Amino acid sequence: MPSAKPRANSTLGLEIWAVGSFEELTGLRAQLAGAGRLLEVGQPHVLVGPDAGRYRQYLRVHVRTSEGS
Numbered sequence: 001m002p003s004a005k006p007r008a009n010s011t012l013g014l015e016i017w018a019v020g021s022f023e024e025l026t027g028l029r030a031q032l033a034g035a036g037r038l039l040e041v042g043q044p045h046v047l048v049g050p051d052a053g054r055y056r057q058y059l060r061v062h063v064r065t066s067e068g069s
Helices: 023-035
Strands: 011-020 034-039 055-064
Touching: 011 023, 023 034, 023 055
Parallel strands: none
Antiparallel strands: 011 055, 034 055
16 A cells, blocks of 8 residues: 655656646646656647636646655
C-alpha cells in the first residue's frame, strides 16, 4: 500500500482539465512546467454558450514533491 506521506525527491502524477482564459492557461502551463515536467499538453478548445471566451485544456504532468510537503 502506498505511503500517504510523500518521500523526498518523489513525483506526483496529475491529470488536469483546466478551464480559463487563454492567458490563464498559458500561465498555468508555465507554473506546472516550473514545478515538474509536462508529459502531455492537449490543444486548447474554445468553449461556447455561457462560457464563450474561455478555453478548456487537458494537461498531464509529473510534479516534484519534497519531504514534509
